Amino acid sequence: MKSLTLFALCSAAGIFTSFAQQQSPYKLAVKWETVDKIENAKNPVSKIIIENKGDKAINLSDYELYFNFMQRIHANSLPASYKLQHRNGDFYQLSFQDANRTLQQRDTLEIHFAVNGRFINFTDGPGGLFLQNKSNKQDIIQLSDHSFPTREHTSLETLAVRYAENAKFKAGAAQPIIPAVKSFSLENGSYKLLENSSFTMDATFDSNLFSNALKNAFSLNLKELSDTKKAAFKIQKDASLATEGYKLHVSKEGIDIAASTDIGVFYAIQSLRSLADAKQQIPFIDVTDEPRFEYRGLSLDVARNFHSKEEVLKVLDLMARYKLNKFHFHFSDDEGWRLQIPSLPELTQVGARRGIDFAENRMLQPSYNSGAYPKEGQFYSKADFIEILKFAAARHIQVIPEVETPGHARAAIKSMEYRYATYLAKGEKEKAEEYRLLEPTDASRYSSAQYWSDNVMNPALPATYRFLNTVIADIASFYKEAGLPFEKISLGGDETPKGSWSASPRINELLKNQQLTSHLEVWPYYIDEINKICKQHNLQMAGWEEMGMKNSGKGMQVNPEAKLTDIQLDVWNNSIGWGQEDLAYKLANAGYPVVFTSATHNYFDLTWNADFQEPGHWWAGKINIDRTYGFIPNNFYINIDQKVHGESVPEGYFNDKIQLTETGKKNMLGIKAALWSEKITNPERLEYMLFPRVLALADRAWSAEKEWEKGSTFNKEAYQVDFSAFMKKLATSELPKLDTWNKGYAYRLAVVGVKVEGNLLQANTDYPGVKIYYTADGSEPTLKSKIYKQALTVKQGNTYKFRVITPQGREGRVETVKL
Known part of the structure; x- marks a missing residue:
């Protein structure tokens, strides 16, 4: 392949007018397909296919293709006939370099590229694709007819492995209640x-x-x-x-x-x-x-992709039914600000809108498949938030809002830049700078975990603290109007990228004024300052693990300063093989109140397994319900045998890891799951990713410590008995209720495993006891099809299809066996 160098990160150039969605004369469709076998391929090649379904040819050279893609496209992967720019975050722009690249009617164009990483399932593909005319910016073609690749047939080998996994369920009674009682x-x-x-x-x-x-x-x-x-x-x-x-x-x-x-x-x-x-x-x-843990939580990201008030209420109601009591409301991030703040209306005027008209910060750039045009009203009004608070309180759930700072703050930064420009244009310089969160002379260069180059607030600016104080004050007023106590707020604190503030004149002044010896000391200084703001509002500050850490020149380590140990730390990083598997225990032992938010067990945006049809991320491993149920908060090493991508854990790997002390156990407040929404664009996908894994989370958070959690060895047999009892209750009692409660939840349906030996075929599912419908003539199974009850005598040449179907007619995935 010819070499193509990715261009440096940049912001949008030119001034765009407000765009109105127009009807295009062209009828274009797009799909993404993998080229390489992706299961174990490094830097796999895939392709975007643009098809002209209309009767009019289009000169693609007049347009530029924009799309969102979460992985970095590999250098040297596109020919010279294309020019690719990484704009920022997950946003790409592709130009057609040929003078007359025409796509004739009923013709297709394939654009091959490789990524610097791996694929695992269909949600790894690009999204939010659209074409914009280079000379007429109003001419936008939204490529909404977007299809993903599918795998029509799962191999018999894979189906047999799945069957063996499903066969591990033990005989015995179902537990009577979820979560299990004392x-x-x-x-x-x-x-x-x-x-x-x-x-x-x-x-x-x-x-x-x-x-x-x-x-x-x-x-x-x-x-x-x-x-x-x-x-x-x-x-x-x-x-x-x-x-x-x-x-x-x-x-x-x-x-x-x-x-x-x-x-x-x-x-x-x-x-x-x-x-x-x-x-x-x-x-x-x-x-x-009675519950084991006082903190039994779920964090929901509504910033990356918005989810309606009605969907939030639906999630809260099910949380309460399974005795979860903490709702971590992640409404702000780089890609969106979703809560109305009356004192700073720009936060939702700008920060809740994404589209191609993002010059001069009138909206945010497209992210996570949002497309060319902004979706209006994608935020919670003050009245919405108060309704959510009251709804949660009636179910004994505490709502803990999160304001991301100093990193993951791009939506706030861009919103305040719009405010700055607005007041500066009026000649009100002092008012313009009142909440400006960046320093224009800061020459620092960095790239965040999500590839942003401009998402970090500056701790040397008084405006940063003024901003946080104002936002917190407005949120406090919402709680007061709801008649509820406001006791805790999360101020984020995670993933501030290396290089932030390294070339900031104002930070250099701060070092001198505060007698700090290096840029590394800015971090604990900042955490202390925002903690003071929280205390002024009588709030406990919560945040991610970095708030209890500092870098003294050897990487981030536990910060032992007692003045910071009143901060609740949500610890996610226990990724197996990364070296921080014991971080939650180190922080709890040091005196910090810890909520173990294990990425390897309870990040519900991660895929269920390696099946190409399962949605979700995979960077911290794969999380099926067995994985969530098997999380041992106070002794989690004992049943870990694989690293995040499936490699075996070496003998003695955990020998030098810190164990939880008696003091640490007292500081372990509980556990929490998180659902990040980069790949979750509708309520059906949200519910699919949450349920039924949330029920396993609830069981682990509420129920008493089990015998198989104790000691230095893991009793697999005892564990499997308990897990089987849980799953039988889940499949035969609780999931049928989820079919009807609140008009039904789109939980993940069971998937079928199959084993063929000679002329006998056996089938089972990963939820024991649910009905399997099947056909033997290659037709799609329906509620009128036969129900699998015992091994089938099969014939060579026949095609058998299996699926789970609910009584309401919701259909699971079809598995096809061709003999």
Whole structure:
């Protein structure tokens, strides 16, 4: 291939007018295909195929192709007939160098290129493609007819491996409740919930909260009685129970709940929801329960790709049903600012809009498949946020907002640059500089983890702290108006790229004024300063792990300064093979309150497995539900045998890693999952990535420590018994509820495994007990097809197809076996 050097990062050139979407006379389609076999290929070649489906030829030389692509396109991968520029972030511009590159009607053009990395599945492909006329900027052709490659047939070898994995499920009973309770005893019989029921309640509890929670759970019409003997539900006070603990007794006389707080009562109701069958019958049971961890969380990224208020509420409702209690609301990042801040309206006027008209910072550049035209209204208004707060609080979920700083701050920086230009044009220089977050004379050069060259706030500018103080004050006012306490905020702190501030005159002044000896000392200085702002607002500051670290010349290490150890640290980096597997334990042992946000177990944007049809990232490995359920927060080394890309962990690899001390265990607040939305552009994909893995997260966060978590060796047999019990409950009881709750959740359906030996074919799924529909004539399975019940006697030459289908008709992936 001819050599092509990627151009340096740059911002958009020229002044664009406001664009209105126009009807193009051309009918173009685009698809992406892999060329190399991608499973183990390094720097694989793939291709963008542009097809002219219309009756009019187009001169591509008049246009430039823009697209988003998360990996770096390899130098030397395109011929000289193309000129490629990396604009910034994941945004590319490709020019056609031939003077008359015409795409005739019904013809196609293939553009081959290699990446500096690997592919693993269909979501690795480019997106957000459009053509823009070089001379008429209003002439934009959105390539919305975009198809991804598929794999029609999974090999029999792969299906057999999947079958063997699925066959590991052990015989035995399903656990009765998700998340698993501390202790229980079951008896024969069940209690039927009636639509019109009565209850008695200790006067210290809120009867409205109780009746609303039960109505939401079971659509019951409740009446409060004074006669305890006649009541179906009896709610009693037991001050000896933990704040979130409860006791539950179900018998033929009714349902007794004991708790010390309304929260305990609420969680008892959630256990009833898990116990109930489709006819609202509850088995006779005695339960004593309380959570293992006080922090049981989920972080949702709505900045990279926006997700509506309605979808957030839907996620919150399911979180509460499985006793998760912390919602980390990631609404700001490089690619978007999604919360209205009345004092700084530019944050959503600019930061919530992406499109090709991004010159002079009137909007952000296209990112993560957003396309040429901005989507309006992609942010939460003040009223939206207050509604979310109240909805969460009613379900005992604390909302913890995150303002990214100093890195991952490009949306804020560009929004404030627009504000700066607006006031400067009015001659109001002082007002213009009030919230300006960058220093124009800063010559520092860097590239962030997502390839941004301009995404870091400057800690030497008073405007940076003024900005944060103003944003926090506005958010505080939202909580006050909602009538809720504002106790904690995350200020990010992660992935500030190497080279930031290295050539900043204002930073050099700061070093002198603060008597700092090097640029490395700016980091702990900054963390201390923003922590002071949080304390002024009576807030605990949370942030990513770097907030508890500093670089003294040998890389980032734990910062032992006691004045910073009140910061909650969300620790994600335990990637196997990267060398920081023990970081969460180091920080907890040093006195920091830690929430273990394990990338290797609980980053739900990662793909389920290596199947090409499974969506998601793969950089920290692959995360199926077994992986999430098998996370051992306080002793996580003992069941790790592979590095992030599947290589075996060498014998003794973890011998020199730090173990969690007794002090560290006290500082381990809990666990959290994160869903980053670079590849998640609609609610169906969001729910697919979250569920059912969230249920495994909830089980690990709530349920008591298991025997297989302890010691220096892992008891695989004991683990598999517990995991099988969990999965049987999940597949046969909980997933059918997810089909109907809140109009249904688009959770990941089970996938079929197949083993063929001689003329016998056996099939199973990765969720035990779900129905498999099949055909033997090559047709697509439907609800009217046969249900697989036992091994099939098969014939050579026949084509068999298998899939899981829900009673509501939602169809899983088809697996085809050609004999």
